[in-house]
Amino acid sequence: MEKEQLFALLDDFKIETPSWGYADTGTRFGKFLQPAAAGTIDEKLADAGIVHRYTGCCPTVAVHVLWDFSMGVDATATAKVAQNHGVRIGAINPNLFQDQVYKFGSVTSPDERAQSHAHRHVTDSIHIAKAVGSNVLSLWFADGTNYPGQDDIVTRKQRMHGALRQWHDAMPQDMLMMVEYKPFEPAFYHTDIADWGMAYIFAKDAGPNAKVLVDSGHHYQAQNIEQIVAWLLDEQMLGGFHFNDRKYADDDLTLGSIDPYAVFRIFHEIRNAAEWRNCDVSQIAYMVDQSHNLKPKIEAMIQTVTTAQEMFAKACLVDRDKLRDAQARIDVVDSETCLRNAFFTDVRPLLGEWRKRHNIDPDPLKAYRASGYQQRIAKEREAARAARGGNAGSAYA
Ligand code: PSV
Ligand code: MN
DSSP: OOHHHHHHHHHHOOOBEEGGGGBOOEETTEEOOOTTSBOSHHHHHHHHHHHHHHHSOOOEEEEEHHHHOOTTSOHHHHHHHHHHTTOEEEEEEOOOSSSGGGGGOSTTOSOHHHHHHHHHHHHHHHHHHHHHTOOEEEEOOOOEESSTTSSOHHHHHHHHHHHHHHHHHHSOTTOEEEEEOOSSSSOSSEETTOSHHHHHHHHHHHOTTEEEEEETTSSOTTOOHHHHHHHHHHTTOEEEEEEOBOSSSSOOBOTTSSOHHHHHHHHHHHHHHHHHHOOOOTTOEEEEOOOOSSSOHHHHHHHHHHHHHHHHHHHHTSOHHHHHHHHHTTOHHHHHHHHHHHHTSOOHHHHHHHHHHTTOOSSHHHHHHHHTHHHHHHHHHHHHHHHHTSOTTOTTO
8 A cells, every 4th residue: 555545544544532531440449549630521621632632633532421511511611622622522422320220220121210211311412412513322231130030131122122213213313323232241141232243233223323333342252353343344334443452351451452463453354344345434433442540541542542543554554455366366374464464564654754744743652741741730630639629520439
């Protein structure tokens, strides 16, 4: 691939960062606070703006409704704050798992109060989306059961069908619904949307604007994620990604920190779909879903984004003519070598050049560190937190 062609693809490659990735988060065993962590939606948007400034490819920020919006507060004001920080509000994530009423699930719960609470919340979320100019409603359900026999699996499936259809109908025409799946956690016997097949069936049934969201941390260990991506693309049912890496389960580690080749293989399937099958991949929503418990939040986000760009660029560099030819000759070694050659190409100088063209420092992390932003906000936010009297605004507070 010619350099100019690669640069044009990089121009279109945008990554959405999550508001919750800038806040203090923890594990179920505890939370270690960082003085520079964002405590309010304004601070989260400011940090997202910084990531966009140093990377040039993160113009939107995913928000989590309960963590980022207070009922009664004008959501358009939040959109303005985002604009002031050089970003826009992206995917709207309703929170269907945190309230006490969701003990046995949200829309799939046998408790009708939980169902109607969820309906009200998603309706509110659609209003917020309209108010902030977002066209993505991103749904993840913690719904499921912990014990065999606890509830009827198929009745719960039908409840989910009904809710998704209803919400799809309530969305404006240009809004997309993303249906995310996860095999387990917090439900430990069965999860109502446990895998991509279930998400596919629900999305297909909900309506034409519903697609599947692939969170890279939401699979069993040996699962071939790129095959799922390839199939969903071929079925025109891939909505987008929640990027993160993991060693064991849904670990929320930095993308590519454990297995960068797996990330490359996902992008390779996307480029195959685009270049070999003329598939429109321009609408895929690339989003990050990570909680950095140990790393400084903004540094980890910059690392994530630059890794995504690197793996994407490497996948663009696969010599697809050679690959076609090797596959036609059934030369397994040559075919695999096409992928390996691209993967082992050092694309960092190319990305540096691309950044310079966009007036961005070729080394975003180094430039960010040199800016002193982190030290400044650590001081400011500690003072603000003390004045507020706590650690409000944190995802798991
Ligand atoms: C659940 O594990 C999940 O992946 C969903 O996308 C949630 O919205 C997000 O994490 C919350 O951190
Ligand atoms: Mn996710």
